[in-house]
Amino acid sequence: MTAILLISSALFCAGVYGLLSQRHAVGVLIAIELMINAANLLLVGFGWRTGGAFGQSFALFTMAIAVAEVVVGLALILLMYRSRGDVQVDQATELAQ
Amino acid sequence: MSSLEISLYAVGSLTLACGLLAMGVRNLVHALLWFGLSLMGTAVLFAQLGASFLAGMQILLYVGGVVMLLIFGVMLTREHEHLGAVREVNHRIRAAVVSLVLFAALVMAILHTPGLDQAPGLASQATAGVTLDQLAVALLGPYGIAFEVLSLLLLATMVGAIVLARKRDPGEPTGRKPIGRQNLGKQRIEGLASPIIALPAAAASVAAIATVQAPTVAVQAQAPQTTEPAVSEHESPAEQPTDDTTDAPVDVAAAVALSAQGDQP
Incomplete structure (x- = not known):
């Protein structure tokens, strides 16, 4: 169980690093997916430790929600590209000005 | 350390290496390929934990669906290569410090939690995995x-x-009235x-x-x-x-x- 916790937290921190260091919006989406993946691993690990199907059921729900989030996020990125011409997340500062 | 733990650590370190490469590579298509490998590593971890259905779903949904979709997203929005996919070095060092501090805090919390490795009388059921019927x-x-x-x-x-x-541009031909x-x-x-x-x-x-x-x-x-x-x-x-x-x-x-x-x- 310690192994699962350590691997999952390391993956999550890799996702946090990517979220803070990526500039392309698709890169930010990849980082978010990596963090969701780490959370899924944690759910499956705890479900494995306690027995029963709740961990895997919740991991399946999380997976479906993550896929839906990617679809809407890509639609937003496409819209941002059409209206601005780039998808750099540090360049979209219209609301801050 | 049991053999399951050794294999978990091995596959987990491979998964983590692929994830770190996905976050660090400058080319976004290469980053997506590394990300796909990392997702496959997670699928192997699921299979080791007895969740074989989830391992299959992971490969079908993520590697087959999400990565393909993100590659389409990169291809549709790629006329800005001069800026680079990652931020400047100063910003990345700060991001690395933040994530390392978070990781250190998580590791300390994990190592100071007692009784994580003692399965509470459910070890036989747990290692057998959850069947698809359940x-x-x-x-x-x-x-x-x-x-x-x-x-x-x-x-x-x-x-x-x-x-x-x-x-929804009004000027473009839509094929409708x-x-x-x-x-x-x-x-x-x-x-x-x-x-x-x-x-x-x-x-x-x-x-x-x-x-x-x-x-x-x-x-x-x-x-x-x-x-x-x-x-x-x-x-x-x-x-x-x-x-x-x-x-x-x-x-x-x-x-x-x-x-x-x-x-x-």
Whole structure:
């Protein structure tokens, strides 16, 4: 169980690093997916430790929600590209000005 | 350290290395390929933990679906290579410090938690894994409502993605009838009507599910009448773009609102 916790937290921190260091919006989406993946691993690990199907059921729900989030996020990125011409997340500062 | 732990650490370190490479590589397509490898490593971890169905779903959904979709996203938005995919070095060092501090805090919390490796009398069941039958019974039994709401989430996602990503420049040829100013206004209203329809449909079908699952005989006698409009409401947003008459969405919305009121017990 310690192994699962350590691997999952390391993956999550890799996702946090990517979220803070990526500039392309698709890169930010990849980082978010990596963090969701780490959370899924944690759910499956705890479900494995306690027995029963709740961990895997919740991991399946999380997976479906993550896929839906990617679809809407890509639609937003496409819209941002059409209206601005780039998808750099540090360049979209219209609301801050 | 058991053999399972050794293999978990081995596959986990490979997964982590692929994830770190995905976050550090400058080329986004290469980053996506590393990300796919990291997802496959996670699938192997799932399989080692007895979740073979989830391992298959991980490869199908993530490696087959999400990575392909993200590659399409990169290809559709790639005319800005001069700026680079990652931020400048100063910013990356700060990001690394933040994530390392978070990781150190998590590791300290994990190592100071007692009793993590002592399975509480369930070791034999736990290592046997969850069978597909148990998973199916759990998904459609105690988590049935969440399962149905998830299907509504997917429907709303589909409608939202279509509404967001649709091209709506008035000047471009769309292949439909020519768009004047009045028709443009009607089209905007139609585009807005689809999420507006989806919300009462969600409420009505949740009410229908609740009445179907209620155990009394009287409610079950009503159940065929209540489930029927819910099915037709599911189809209405999908049918709507093919409608040529502009009055149809208003009628559908009124019918949905009426049936939603009628469904309340």
